[in-house]
Amino acid sequence: xxxxxxxxxxHLASDPPYAVLKVLQLLANRVLGPSSSVPPAVRGxxxxxxxxxxxxxxxxxSPQVSDQQVQEGQEEEGTxxxxxxxxxxxxxxxxxxxxxxxxxxxxxVLSCLLT
Numbered sequence: 327x328x329x330x331x332x333x334x335x336x337h338l339a340s341d342p343p344y345a346v347l348k349v350l351q352l353l354a355n356r357v358l359g360p361s362s363s364v365p366p367a368v369r370g371x372x373x374x375x376x377x378x379x380x381x382x383x384x385x386x387x388s389p390q391v392s393d394q395q396v397q398e399g400q401e402e403e404g405t406x407x408x409x410x411x412x413x414x415x416x417x418x419x420x421x422x423x424x425x426x427x428x429x430x431x432x433x434x435v436l437s438c439l440l441t
Contacts, residue, residue, distance in 0.1 A: 330372075331372045331373055331374065331377050332374045332376055332377050334349065334353075334377075335349075335373075335376070335377035335380045335381065336376055336377070336380065337380070338380045338381075338384065339380050339383045339384050339387070343424040343425045343427075343428045344424060346384060346428040346431070346432075347424060347427055347428045347431055350384075350428065350431035350432055350434075350435055351431060353435055354431065354434060354435055354438065357369065357372075358435060358438040358439070369438075369439065370439050373439065378436075378439075381432045381435055381436050382432075382436065384428060384429055384432035385429050385430075385432040385433040385436060386429075387425075387429065388425050388426050388428060388429020388430070388432070
C-alpha cells in the first residue's frame with residue numbers, strides 16, 4: 327500500500343490544480359474519512375516520506391483559504407458546472423482559487439494523519 331500511495335502522490339505538487347484537488351478529496355473521503363475501512367493505525371503508515379513531502383509542499387505553497395471560500399468553491403462547482411468550477415472554464419481567477427483549495431485539501435489530509 328505504501329508503494330501505491332507514494333506513486334499516487336509522488337509528483338502531485340506539479341499536477342494541475344483540478345487534479346490535485348480531486349485526488350486529495352478522494353483520499354480524504356475514501357482512505358482517511360470516518361467511514362473508511364482502513365484502520366486508523368494503518369492510515370499513517372501508507373504515507374512515505376516523499377508522499378508527505380508532496381502534501382506539505384502543496385499546503386505551504388498555496389495561499390490560505392477561509393472556510394467560507396471553501397464552501398463558496400463547492401457551491402460554485404454545483405451551480406456553474408464542474409469544468410468551470412475546477413478552473414478549466416473561462417474564469418480568469420479560477421486557477422489561483424483552485425490552487426488555494428488544493429492547498430487547503432493537502433493541509434486537511436495532513437491534519438487527518440496527525441490526529
